[in-house]
Amino acid sequence: MSDTKAEATGVEAATLPSAPAKRSFGARVAAHYKKWWWAHLIAFVIVVLVVVLPVIYVGYPKIAQRDVNDSTLDITSMVISDPTPDSFQLNQTQVIGSDSSYHPQIYAFNAAVSLAGAAAPFTTVRVPGVKSEDGAEIEVVQKVDLSDVDAFGDYAKAVMLNEEVSLNIYGEPELRQGSLPKTKVTYNKTVTMKGLNQLKGFDVTEFHILLTTKNGRNMDGTVYIPNPSVMTIEMGNLTLDLSVAGKPMGQSFLDNLILKPGNNTIPMTSTVNQTAIISMLTSKSNPYKDGVVPFDITGNSSVYNGKTLPYFTEALSANNLTVHLNVTKALAEIGLTNL
Numbered sequence: 294m295s296d297t298k299a300e301a302t303g304v305e306a307a308t309l310p311s312a313p314a315k316r317s318f319g320a321r322v323a324a325h326y327k328k329w330w331w332a333h334l335i336a337f338v339i340v341v342l343v344v345v346l347p348v349i350y351v352g353y354p355k356i357a358q359r360d361v362n363d364s365t366l367d368i369t370s371m372v373i374s375d376p377t378p379d380s381f382q383l384n385q386t387q388v389i390g391s392d393s394s395y396h397p398q399i400y401a402f403n404a405a406v407s408l409a410g411a412a413a414p415f416t417t418v419r420v421p422g423v424k425s426e427d428g429a430e431i432e433v434v435q436k437v438d439l440s441d442v443d444a445f446g447d448y449a450k451a452v453m454l455n456e457e458v459s460l461n462i463y464g465e466p467e468l469r470q471g472s473l474p475k476t477k478v479t480y481n482k483t484v485t486m487k488g489l490n491q492l493k494g495f496d497v498t499e500f501h502i503l504l505t506t507k508n509g510r511n512m513d514g515t516v517y518i519p520n521p522s523v524m525t526i527e528m529g530n531l532t533l534d535l536s537v538a539g540k541p542m543g544q545s546f547l548d549n550l551i552l553k554p555g556n557n558t559i560p561m562t563s564t565v566n567q568t569a570i571i572s573m574l575t576s577k578s579n580p581y582k583d584g585v586v587p588f589d590i591t592g593n594s595s596v597y598n599g600k601t602l603p604y605f606t607e608a609l610s611a612n613n614l615t616v617h618l619n620v621t622k623a624l625a626e627i628g629l630t631n632l
C-alpha cells in the first residue's frame with residue numbers, strides 16, 4: 294500500500310517536467326482555458342445576453358404590463374371645488390388593488406380622463422408617482438383645465454342621471470422594478486363609481502311661507518338630497534324652476550351648494566307665485582283637493598362667483614324631480630285656512 298503510493302508520487306515527480314502530453318486533467322483544463330478564455334467569455338456573454346436580455350426587454354415589460362392589466366383602481370374620494378366655466382380644483386384619492394409579488398415604482402404620468410365610451414377625454418390629469426402595492430393611495434390634487442367642456446358636461450350629466458358611472462383613465466407611465474431598467478406600460482383602466490342616480494330620494498322636508506320677503510324670496514324650507522357617490526361637488530348657487538302641471542310657479546334657490554357624500558340637508562329659499570297657487574287651489578277645477586300639490590323641479594342654472602357653469606346647468610336640467618308639498622299646511626301656518 295505504502296509502496297504503491299511512494300511509487301506513484303515518484304512517477305509523477307519524475308515524468309511531469311519531461312512529458313507534457315501526459316499532464317493531469319486539471320492542468321489540461323487550465324491550459325485549455327488559458328488558450329481559449331476569449332471564446333468562453335464570448336460564449337458566456339452570448340448565453341447571458343440570450344437569457345437575460347429577453348427577460349429584461351421582453352419578459353419583464355410583459356410581466357409589468359400584465360400586472361398593470363390585472364391591477365384595479367378604486368376612487369375612494371373625489372372633491373370638485375372652485376369651479377369655473379372651464380376648470381375646477383380636483384382633490385381625488387385613488388387606491389390601487391394588486392395581488393402581484395412585484396412592487397415596481399410607477400413614475401408620474403399624464404392621464405387622459407373620459408367618460409367610458411366617450412369620443413374625447415374631458416381633461417388630462419397629472420398622476421403622481423407611486424410604489425405599486427396593494428392598497429397604495431394616489432392623491433391627485435390639481436387645478437383641472439377642462440380640455441373639452443362639452444365632454445365634461447356629458448360626464449356631469451351621466452353622474453346626475455345614473456346609478457353608476459364609468460370613468461376611463463388612460464396613460465403610458467414608466468415603471469421600474471428594483472434595479473431593472475425603466476419600462477413603459479399602457480395604463481388603460483375603466484373605473485366604475487356610484488353616481489347621483491337622478492337624486493332619487495330628493496325631498497323638501499320642510500317649507501314655510503314668509504310673510505315678509507327676504508331678498509325677494511317668499512318661502513323658505515329645507516331640502517334633503519341623498520348623495521350615494523364618493524363625490525363632493527361644489528355647485529355654486531343653484532336656481533331651480535318650479536312648475537305645477539306644466540304651469541310655471543316660481544323658482545327655488547340653493548345657495549352655495551356643496552353636495553357631500555351621504556345625506557345632505559340643505560336650506561332652500563323660493564320665490565313662489567303665491568297668487569297663482571292660491572287661485573289654483575281655490576278654483577272650482579282644483580285637482581288637488583287635499584292641498585298637496587305636486588311640484589315639478591328642473592334645474593335652471595348653476596352659478597359660481599357670478600359665472601354660469603354650463604356643465605352643472607346641463608346636468609341639472611337633464612333631471613326631473615317632483616315633490617309633493619302640503620300647501621294647505623303652509624297656508625294654515627300663516628293663518629290662511631278654509632280656502
Ligand SMILES: *[C@@H]1O[C@H](CO)[C@@H](O)[C@H](O)[C@H]1NC(C)=O
Binds near residue numbers: 359481
Ligand atoms: C393588457 O391589456 C390590453 C388590453 O387592454 C391587451 O391588449 C394586452 O395584450 C394586455 N397585455 C398583457 C401583457 O396582458
Ligand SMILES: *[C@@H]1O[C@H](CO)[C@@H](O)[C@H](O)[C@H]1NC(C)=O
Binds near residue numbers: 382
Ligand atoms: C385640496 O388639496 C389641497 C392641498 O392638499 C388643499 O389645500 C385644499 O384645501 C384641498 N381642497 C379641498 C376642497 O379639499
Ligand SMILES: *[C@@H]1O[C@H](CO)[C@@H](O)[C@H](O)[C@H]1NC(C)=O
Binds near residue numbers: 481
Ligand atoms: C382602452 O381599452 C378599451 C377596452 O378595454 C378600448 O375600447 C379603448 O380603445 C382603449 N383605449 C385606448 C386609448 O387604447
Ligand SMILES: *[C@@H]1O[C@H](CO)[C@@H](O)[C@H](O)[C@H]1NC(C)=O
Binds near residue numbers: 555556
Ligand atoms: C341617510 O338617510 C337614510 C334615510 O333617509 C338613512 O337610512 C341612512 O342611514 C342615512 N345615511 C347616513 C350616512 O346618515
Ligand SMILES: *[C@@H]1O[C@H](CO)[C@@H](O)[C@H](O)[C@H]1NC(C)=O
Binds near residue numbers: 566568569
Ligand atoms: C303669477 O301668476 C299669475 C296668475 O297665473 C300671473 O298673472 C302673474 O303674472 C304671475 N306673476 C309672476 C311674477 O310670474
Ligand SMILES: *[C@@H]1O[C@H](CO)[C@@H](O)[C@H](O)[C@H]1NC(C)=O
Binds near residue numbers: 534593594
Ligand atoms: C331660468 O330662469 C330665468 C329667470 O331667472 C328665466 O328667464 C329662464 O327662462 C329660465 N331658464 C330656463 C331654461 O328655465
Ligand SMILES: *[C@@H]1O[C@H](CO)[C@@H](O)[C@H](O)[C@H]1NC(C)=O
Binds near residue numbers: 530597598599
Ligand atoms: C351666491 O349668491 C350669494 C348672494 O347673491 C353671493 O353672496 C355668493 O357669493 C354666491 N356664491 C357663489 C359661490 O357664487
Ligand SMILES: *[C@@H]1O[C@H](CO)[C@@H](O)[C@H](O)[C@H]1NC(C)=O
Binds near residue numbers: 454611612613
Ligand atoms: C325629463 O322630462 C323631459 C320632458 O318631460 C323628458 O324629455 C326627459 O327624458 C326627462 N328626463 C328624465 C331623466 O327622466
Ligand SMILES: *[C@@H]1O[C@H](CO)[C@@H](O)[C@H](O)[C@H]1NC(C)=O
Binds near residue numbers: 584
Ligand atoms: C296637509 O296639512 C293639513 C294641515 O296641517 C293636514 O290637515 C292634512 O292632513 C295634510 N295632508 C296630508 C295629505 O298630509
